[in-house]
Amino acid sequence: DSGVTQTPKHLITATGQRVTLRCSPRSGDLSVYWYQQSLDQGLQFLIQYYNGEERAKGNILERFSAQQFPDLHSELNLSSLELGDSALYFCASSAQSGSTYEQYFGPGTRLTVT
Amino acid sequence: QKEVEQDPGPLSVPEGAIVSLNCTYSNSAFQYFMWYRQYSRKGPELLMYTYSSGNKEDGRFTAQVDKSSKYISLFIRDSQPSDSATYLCAMSIYNTDKLIFGTGTRLQVFP
Numbered sequence: 093d094s095g096v097t098q099t100p101k102h103l104i105t106a107t108g109q110r111v112t113l114r115c116s117p118r119s120g121d122l123s124v125y126w127y128q129q130s131l132d133q134g135l136q137f138l139i140q141y142y143n144g145e146e147r148a149k150g151n152i153l154e155r156f157s158a159q160q161f162p163d164l165h166s167e168l169n170l171s172s173l174e175l176g177d178s179a180l181y182f183c184a185s186s187a188q189s190g191s192t193y194e195q196y197f198g199p200g201t202r203l204t205v206t
Numbered sequence: 207q208k209e210v211e212q213d214p215g216p217l218s219v220p221e222g223a224i225v226s227l228n229c230t231y232s233n234s235a236f237q238y239f240m241w242y243r244q245y246s247r248k249g250p251e252l253l254m255y256t257y258s259s260g261n262k263e264d265g266r267f268t269a270q271v272d273k274s275s276k277y278i279s280l281f282i283r284d285s286q287p288s289d290s291a292t293y294l295c296a297m298s299i300y301n302t303d304k305l306i307f308g309t310g311t312r313l314q315v316f317p
Contacts, residue, residue, distance in 0.1 A: 125303065134309040136307075140303050147303060148302065182249055186303075190302075190303065197251070199249045200248070202247075
Protein backbone atom coordinates (compact mmCIF):
# COMPACT_ATOMS: atom_id res chain seq x y z
CA ASP A 93 0.00 0.00 0.00
CA SER A 94 1.54 3.28 -1.19
CA GLY A 95 -0.45 5.48 1.20
CA VAL A 96 -2.11 7.33 -1.68
CA THR A 97 -5.89 6.90 -1.78
CA GLN A 98 -8.25 7.48 -4.68
CA THR A 99 -12.03 7.48 -4.91
CA PRO A 100 -14.11 6.15 -6.49
CA LYS A 101 -12.54 2.89 -7.67
CA HIS A 102 -14.90 2.58 -10.62
CA LEU A 103 -17.05 5.09 -12.40
CA ILE A 104 -19.47 4.44 -15.24
CA THR A 105 -21.08 7.42 -16.94
CA ALA A 106 -22.49 8.56 -20.24
CA THR A 107 -21.03 10.75 -22.95
CA GLY A 108 -21.43 14.46 -22.31
CA GLN A 109 -21.44 14.06 -18.53
CA ARG A 110 -19.06 15.49 -15.93
CA VAL A 111 -17.25 13.55 -13.20
CA THR A 112 -14.89 14.34 -10.34
CA LEU A 113 -12.09 12.05 -9.23
CA ARG A 114 -10.56 12.48 -5.80
CA CYS A 115 -7.05 11.83 -4.49
CA SER A 116 -5.53 12.01 -1.03
CA PRO A 117 -1.71 12.06 -1.06
CA ARG A 118 0.57 10.25 1.37
CA SER A 119 0.78 11.94 4.75
CA GLY A 120 3.16 14.89 4.51
CA ASP A 121 3.46 14.87 0.71
CA LEU A 122 3.01 18.28 -0.89
CA SER A 123 3.02 17.34 -4.58
CA VAL A 124 0.17 15.61 -6.36
CA TYR A 125 0.29 14.33 -9.95
CA TRP A 126 -2.45 13.05 -12.22
CA TYR A 127 -1.87 10.45 -14.94
CA GLN A 128 -4.10 8.80 -17.51
CA GLN A 129 -3.47 5.21 -18.57
CA SER A 130 -5.13 3.85 -21.68
CA LEU A 131 -4.37 0.75 -23.72
CA ASP A 132 -3.15 2.63 -26.78
CA GLN A 133 -1.32 5.54 -25.10
CA GLY A 134 0.18 3.99 -22.00
CA LEU A 135 0.69 6.13 -18.89
CA GLN A 136 0.49 9.84 -19.71
CA PHE A 137 1.23 12.73 -17.36
CA LEU A 138 -1.68 15.19 -17.11
CA ILE A 139 -0.93 17.78 -14.45
CA GLN A 140 0.92 18.44 -11.20
CA TYR A 141 0.06 20.53 -8.16
CA TYR A 142 2.46 21.54 -5.44
CA ASN A 143 1.16 22.89 -2.15
CA GLY A 144 -2.02 24.16 -3.75
CA GLU A 145 -0.55 25.64 -6.91
CA GLU A 146 -0.30 24.28 -10.41
CA ARG A 147 3.34 23.36 -11.07
CA ALA A 148 3.46 21.48 -14.38
CA LYS A 149 1.11 20.61 -17.20
CA GLY A 150 1.26 17.70 -19.59
CA ASN A 151 -1.16 16.37 -22.19
CA ILE A 152 -4.27 17.55 -20.40
CA LEU A 153 -7.34 18.38 -22.47
CA GLU A 154 -9.13 21.70 -22.01
CA ARG A 155 -12.21 19.74 -20.89
CA PHE A 156 -10.20 18.51 -17.91
CA SER A 157 -9.22 20.56 -14.89
CA ALA A 158 -7.75 19.92 -11.48
CA GLN A 159 -7.15 21.61 -8.17
CA GLN A 160 -5.42 20.97 -4.88
CA PHE A 161 -7.11 22.03 -1.69
CA PRO A 162 -5.58 23.45 1.54
CA ASP A 163 -5.69 19.98 3.12
CA LEU A 164 -3.59 18.84 0.11
CA HIS A 165 -6.15 16.48 -1.37
CA SER A 166 -6.72 16.94 -5.08
CA GLU A 167 -9.61 16.59 -7.48
CA LEU A 168 -9.56 15.98 -11.22
CA ASN A 169 -12.66 17.20 -13.05
CA LEU A 170 -13.52 15.70 -16.42
CA SER A 171 -16.33 17.32 -18.40
CA SER A 172 -18.14 16.80 -21.72
CA LEU A 173 -16.96 13.23 -21.55
CA GLU A 174 -16.28 11.28 -24.72
CA LEU A 175 -15.91 7.56 -25.31
CA GLY A 176 -12.15 8.05 -25.71
CA ASP A 177 -11.87 9.34 -22.15
CA SER A 178 -12.44 5.82 -20.85
CA ALA A 179 -9.21 4.94 -19.06
CA LEU A 180 -7.54 4.39 -15.73
CA TYR A 181 -6.76 7.63 -13.93
CA PHE A 182 -3.95 7.54 -11.40
CA CYS A 183 -2.91 10.00 -8.80
CA ALA A 184 0.64 10.02 -7.45
CA SER A 185 2.28 12.03 -4.70
CA SER A 186 5.78 12.99 -3.66
CA ALA A 187 7.25 14.74 -0.67
CA GLN A 188 8.32 17.85 -2.55
CA SER A 189 8.54 19.07 -6.12
CA GLY A 190 11.48 18.10 -8.31
CA SER A 191 12.79 15.01 -10.02
CA THR A 192 14.81 13.88 -7.01
CA TYR A 193 11.62 13.05 -5.14
CA GLU A 194 10.06 9.68 -5.84
CA GLN A 195 6.45 9.50 -6.93
CA TYR A 196 4.12 6.99 -5.28
CA PHE A 197 0.96 5.96 -7.08
CA GLY A 198 -2.54 5.35 -5.84
CA PRO A 199 -4.74 2.39 -6.88
CA GLY A 200 -6.46 4.37 -9.63
CA THR A 201 -10.01 5.16 -10.73
CA ARG A 202 -11.35 3.19 -13.68
CA LEU A 203 -13.58 5.44 -15.78
CA THR A 204 -15.92 3.93 -18.35
CA VAL A 205 -17.80 6.30 -20.64
CA THR A 206 -20.73 4.71 -22.49
CA GLN B 207 9.15 8.33 -32.58
CA LYS B 208 8.32 8.03 -28.89
CA GLU B 209 10.73 9.49 -26.36
CA VAL B 210 10.86 6.18 -24.50
CA GLU B 211 10.60 2.81 -26.22
CA GLN B 212 9.85 -0.45 -24.46
CA ASP B 213 9.08 -3.88 -25.89
CA PRO B 214 5.52 -4.73 -24.82
CA GLY B 215 6.17 -8.48 -24.58
CA PRO B 216 4.74 -10.67 -23.27
CA LEU B 217 7.93 -12.19 -21.94
CA SER B 218 7.37 -15.69 -20.60
CA VAL B 219 10.06 -17.38 -18.49
CA PRO B 220 10.29 -20.36 -16.11
CA GLU B 221 10.60 -19.86 -12.39
CA GLY B 222 14.22 -19.26 -11.34
CA ALA B 223 15.26 -17.65 -14.62
CA ILE B 224 17.12 -14.37 -14.90
CA VAL B 225 14.93 -11.77 -16.57
CA SER B 226 16.21 -8.79 -18.51
CA LEU B 227 13.87 -5.88 -19.21
CA ASN B 228 14.98 -2.92 -21.28
CA CYS B 229 14.10 0.56 -22.41
CA THR B 230 15.69 2.90 -24.90
CA TYR B 231 15.23 6.63 -25.00
CA SER B 232 15.98 9.50 -27.31
CA ASN B 233 16.25 12.54 -25.02
CA SER B 234 19.79 12.91 -23.70
CA ALA B 235 18.52 15.32 -21.02
CA PHE B 236 16.97 12.47 -19.02
CA GLN B 237 18.89 12.02 -15.78
CA TYR B 238 16.53 10.17 -13.45
CA PHE B 239 15.46 6.65 -14.25
CA MET B 240 12.86 4.52 -12.56
CA TRP B 241 11.32 1.10 -12.82
CA TYR B 242 7.74 0.53 -11.73
CA ARG B 243 5.90 -2.77 -11.37
CA GLN B 244 2.18 -2.84 -12.08
CA TYR B 245 -0.03 -5.79 -11.25
CA SER B 246 -3.27 -6.15 -13.17
CA ARG B 247 -5.83 -3.51 -12.18
CA LYS B 248 -3.46 -1.95 -9.63
CA GLY B 249 -1.42 1.23 -9.45
CA PRO B 250 2.27 1.28 -10.46
CA GLU B 251 4.64 0.45 -7.59
CA LEU B 252 8.11 2.00 -7.51
CA LEU B 253 10.82 -0.70 -7.64
CA MET B 254 14.07 1.06 -8.42
CA TYR B 255 15.23 4.66 -8.74
CA THR B 256 18.60 5.64 -10.17
CA TYR B 257 20.32 8.85 -11.03
CA SER B 258 22.54 9.20 -14.10
CA SER B 259 24.66 6.22 -15.14
CA GLY B 260 25.68 3.12 -13.25
CA ASN B 261 24.15 0.18 -11.44
CA LYS B 262 21.92 -0.12 -8.43
CA GLU B 263 21.04 -3.36 -6.67
CA ASP B 264 18.16 -4.14 -4.34
CA GLY B 265 17.68 -7.77 -3.42
CA ARG B 266 16.89 -9.75 -6.57
CA PHE B 267 16.62 -6.59 -8.66
CA THR B 268 19.44 -4.73 -10.43
CA ALA B 269 18.94 -1.55 -12.44
CA GLN B 270 21.51 -0.43 -14.99
CA VAL B 271 21.74 2.86 -16.84
CA ASP B 272 23.97 3.40 -19.88
CA LYS B 273 23.58 7.05 -20.83
CA SER B 274 26.05 6.80 -23.70
CA SER B 275 23.77 4.26 -25.39
CA LYS B 276 20.54 5.78 -24.03
CA TYR B 277 19.62 2.37 -22.70
CA ILE B 278 18.38 1.21 -19.32
CA SER B 279 17.83 -2.29 -18.00
CA LEU B 280 16.21 -4.07 -15.09
CA PHE B 281 17.45 -7.53 -14.17
CA ILE B 282 15.45 -9.87 -11.99
CA ARG B 283 17.35 -12.84 -10.54
CA ASP B 284 15.69 -16.05 -9.40
CA SER B 285 12.36 -14.93 -10.87
CA GLN B 286 9.21 -16.02 -9.06
CA PRO B 287 5.60 -16.44 -10.23
CA SER B 288 4.79 -13.45 -8.00
CA ASP B 289 7.00 -11.33 -10.28
CA SER B 290 4.41 -11.77 -13.05
CA ALA B 291 3.31 -8.21 -13.80
CA THR B 292 3.84 -5.35 -16.21
CA TYR B 293 7.14 -3.50 -15.76
CA LEU B 294 7.22 0.17 -16.70
CA CYS B 295 10.33 2.22 -17.13
CA ALA B 296 10.07 5.95 -16.47
CA MET B 297 12.46 8.85 -16.70
CA SER B 298 12.66 12.55 -16.09
CA ILE B 299 14.82 15.57 -16.72
CA TYR B 300 16.69 17.22 -13.86
CA ASN B 301 14.53 19.52 -11.75
CA THR B 302 11.29 18.69 -13.54
CA ASP B 303 8.49 16.58 -12.21
CA LYS B 304 7.10 15.19 -15.42
CA LEU B 305 7.73 11.47 -15.76
CA ILE B 306 7.86 9.98 -19.23
CA PHE B 307 6.84 6.34 -19.20
CA GLY B 308 7.51 3.46 -21.52
CA THR B 309 4.47 1.47 -22.56
CA GLY B 310 5.45 -1.42 -20.26
CA THR B 311 6.62 -5.01 -20.72
CA ARG B 312 4.32 -7.78 -19.55
CA LEU B 313 6.25 -10.52 -17.75
CA GLN B 314 4.91 -13.98 -17.03
CA VAL B 315 6.87 -16.34 -14.77
CA PHE B 316 5.51 -19.86 -14.85
CA PRO B 317 6.18 -22.50 -12.17
